[in-house]
Amino acid sequence: MMVSHNYLTSSIGKKQIMAITGLGLVGFTVSHLIGNFLLFLGPDAFNTYAHTLTSNPLIYLAEVGLGSMFLLHLVLAAITQLQNRAARPIGYLAKKSTGRGETFASKTMAYTGLILLAFVIIHLINFKFGSVYESTIEGETVRDLYKTVIEYFSNPLYVVWYCFAMVALGIHTSHGFQSTLQTWGLRHPKYTPMIEIIGMLYAIFVTVGFSACAIYCYLQN
Amino acid sequence: MSGKEKIITVHLKLWRQKNRSTKGFFEEHTLEGVSTGSSFLEMLDQLNEKLIREDKAPFAFDHDCREGICGMCSLMINGQAHGPERATTTCQLHMRSFSDQDTIVIEPWRSSAFPVLKDCMVDRTSFDKVIAAGGFTSVNVGNAQDANALPISKENADLAMDAAACIGCGACVASCPNASAMLFTSAKISQLALLPQGKVEAHKRASKMVEAMDELGFGNCSNHAECEASCPKDINLSNIARTNREFFKAKIFSEKE
Numbered sequence A: 001m002m003v004s005h006n007y008l009t010s011s012i013g014k015k016q017i018m019a020i021t022g023l024g025l026v027g028f029t030v031s032h033l034i035g036n037f038l039l040f041l042g043p044d045a046f047n048t049y050a051h052t053l054t055s056n057p058l059i060y061l062a063e064v065g066l067g068s069m070f071l072l073h074l075v076l077a078a079i080t081q082l083q084n085r086a087a088r089p090i091g092y093l094a095k096k097s098t099g100r101g102e103t104f105a106s107k108t109m110a111y112t113g114l115i116l117l118a119f120v121i122i123h124l125i126n127f128k129f130g131s132v133y134e135s136t137i138e139g140e141t142v143r144d145l146y147k148t149v150i151e152y153f154s155n156p157l158y159v160v161w162y163c164f165a166m167v168a169l170g171i172h173t174s175h176g177f178q179s180t181l182q183t184w185g186l187r188h189p190k191y192t193p194m195i196e197i198i199g200m201l202y203a204i205f206v207t208v209g210f211s212a213c214a215i216y217c218y219l220q221n
Numbered sequence B: 001m002s003g004k005e006k007i008i009t010v011h012l013k014l015w016r017q018k019n020r021s022t023k024g025f026f027e028e029h030t031l032e033g034v035s036t037g038s039s040f041l042e043m044l045d046q047l048n049e050k051l052i053r054e055d056k057a058p059f060a061f062d063h064d065c066r067e068g069i070c071g072m073c074s075l076m077i078n079g080q081a082h083g084p085e086r087a088t089t090t091c092q093l094h095m096r097s098f099s100d101q102d103t104i105v106i107e108p109w110r111s112s113a114f115p116v117l118k119d120c121m122v123d124r125t126s127f128d129k130v131i132a133a134g135g136f137t138s139v140n141v142g143n144a145q146d147a148n149a150l151p152i153s154k155e156n157a158d159l160a161m162d163a164a165a166c167i168g169c170g171a172c173v174a175s176c177p178n179a180s181a182m183l184f185t186s187a188k189i190s191q192l193a194l195l196p197q198g199k200v201e202a203h204k205r206a207s208k209m210v211e212a213m214d215e216l217g218f219g220n221c222s223n224h225a226e227c228e229a230s231c232p233k234d235i236n237l238s239n240i241a242r243t244n245r246e247f248f249k250a251k252i253f254s255e256k257e
């Protein structure tokens, strides 16, 4: 199998890679959310999960994979954005949507994407590289990430920012999900409306799910 | 003409530009005595007669058949390609879609691949280049063969015909927030890829046409679907999905480097 030299620079190639990396990030988001649900079960369940995850040597591989997916998605998005701007140097005075095409989500992909970029950086600083506490579970010393999380969300401003970013995530993926399938050539008069609904449900699930975790933590204080 | 026809006054805000290399600007005109029964282009003819009488340069815009089949007319009317009606070319648009004292903003297709020649006339040679990049189709020569020798399903014949309805006006590019030409290119790829005659070079054609499209400076499709919504011929987004598939196959399974 030989990938032609210009697949990656072609408009379709770039979009397909963006779509695949986006889908990978969607998968990661779901697993992250399911992990977060352990917060509801209390410190031990959550800390054991976090410990098992971070003490597995494969985590480094996963982190590199995830990081490169994220970066690739971002770099391609930046390149296509710049090209798209260059493709229309003079804008319209009176541009008006037909109301049958673009959506709020599709129009704001770059902005919601930037919010998510800021969010991911802040998120890593706050949690992965945030305050470290220790606790003992069955004789083993583990990081008390639960405490870090609860402590963080004691500030209502952080809760608001977190929920805001999760709304951006929902909006971003509501367009991204169905767009991914279209970009990979999967479109069908019967299934596409269903796919759009699944994308919407997914978006609502992640937004509500993550926000619920944050609000729950706030209430624990 | 129907009895409901009215005479209205419209305020026009037109894009004027002398040639490719000069900067353009908006010019305002008020046109009285416009019949709602007249077509949009007839209204512009009326304006031009007035401008000529006043010894001013007439407003340049593209048009030819004036019956929605040639694809020459190309105006951005109040921010919408071919105006507010669905599946309608500018030449098929009528003044009954507007009201008395309306302000109508008229702009050219905005795309770096469609340079303005004069006022709202743009050069759409880029589209011809995309088509030319598609190359030839292999056909049997000699006596015409029996029509039944080439089985084509009714579904595919219909889909190919729907794609072939594209008149190449450029509304897809004009309305796309990214100024992408994917709908046009995909219609031209699909109309051949769906039929046995076009199958032989289908992958190569997809690859070449997309390459040409990228090189000409059109933007990248991000599935807004404004193109489909603005298309006067209702060309479907499934053509873009088909092109994405064909292009991937062409690139990944090509024997050549």
Ligand code: FES
Pocket: B062, B063, B064, B065, B066, B067, B068, B069, B070, B071, B072, B073, B089, B090, B091, B092
């Ligand atoms: S003038 Fe021919 S399609 Fe409008």
